[in-house]
Amino acid sequence: MRKYYQLVLFILSIVSLVCFLIYKHEYDRLRNVLEVLNVFGSIVTDGPQAITGNPEICHNGSLEYIPDFWHQYSDLEVYSAFKTVNEKGWSINTLAIVTGNLSLLFKQISCALISEDVSDDKFEGTIEWKRIETDNASMAYTIVCNVPEMIGNSYLLSLYNSKTPSEILNVPLHLGTAHLKEKATSLCIVSNNPYWHVGDLSDFIQYYTLLGADSFYLYHRGIGDQVISALKELTRSFNNITVHLTTWNLPSQSTSVPFLDFALISQDCAWRHEAKRGPSVTVQFGHFLSLPNGWGIKDFLSKTKGHSTEPSFEVRIPLQAICANSSEIEASPIRRARMINPKKQETRSGLLRWTEAPNHPSNPETATLGSTAVKLLTLEHCRTTTSRKKSDEQAVRNFQAVAQNIPRLRNYG
Known part of the structure; x- marks a missing residue:
């Protein structure tokens, strides 16, 4: 009987030793992994390096960095x-x-x-x-x-x-590609301001997404981490859009000539968009295209160019500043310097230019604006802290109908 107990104890000792060795092996592996993560961080990061290092992200609707420069x-x-x-x-x-x-x-x-x-x-x-x-x-x-x-x-x-x-x-x-890719409507964004406000940029992209744009080319003079983080969050929310960040270190000769930049960016962006089916549209940052109820950006372009077979077009559109109902406390010092008087609404002219891919860009034909309800609107802060009465203008009401879907824009106009 005693020998039987000794045999049982011996077997239990062997099993315990084996279990201890397995535990020690797995513990060492886990410890090594934790040490690596402690030094180098998580394998999947949220930084720009992770975005540029995974080419699949660019094709599924996210952020792409374009390295060209002057x-x-x-x-x-x-x-x-x-x-x-x-x-x-x-x-x-x-x-x-x-x-x-x-x-x-x-x-x-x-x-x-x-x-x-x-x-x-x-x-x-x-x-x-x-x-x-x-x-x-x-x-x-x-x-x-x-x-x-x-x-x-x-x-x-x-x-x-x-x-x-x-x-x-x-x-x-x-080098481009010999085969046309999926259909897309690209928005090529020109900006005279070297610094972008995160909220303004997010509102602008969301607005044109609702009008039917799904590819955005941002020509910038330098971009910070806050803007990149905001764009990443935006592309996660709208997983069908792609944002391309394109460095535009302005040529010294054209720093005071905005219309040169507009023409150059329109040409460059059409080449980048060329492998897709659909229009590439160039617009000034901060110019919101207000369209008749039910129209998307493709509807507007097809109706404006008429029956012409030319590949490139441009149209002059009335440009009007409208009041963003914000208090002086909400507005930054820079914005307060640009506040407008809501009683004085000067109507100017803004430019929209587009090329129908897969055609090559050319000197644009002047298109005819067929609807008086179409306008380009800019949002400015008012000099008064009181809420402004809603506008009776059709173009502003059409803008408000789309802007209701964007939290920061709901009270504008």
């Missing part, structure tokens, strides 16, 4: 470069701001493509200059580089001076 070269300032299909096969398009002696510049500047498969070689092309906007000091052009043939895959556009071939500017090339 390059200085001689009397040129050059932005992005795109490979696009045309009737001749394909060509390379880029934006440029030109100053100085144009005739001399046109004679000296040449273009070529550089292949990633052929080292230290370039394939020269013929260059075309197409003016899209001008002012007294500088002119905005698209540069078209036509290369008859090449070996391998192109990945850089090269611009160089024929008199000094060692001075070269290489611009990374967006």
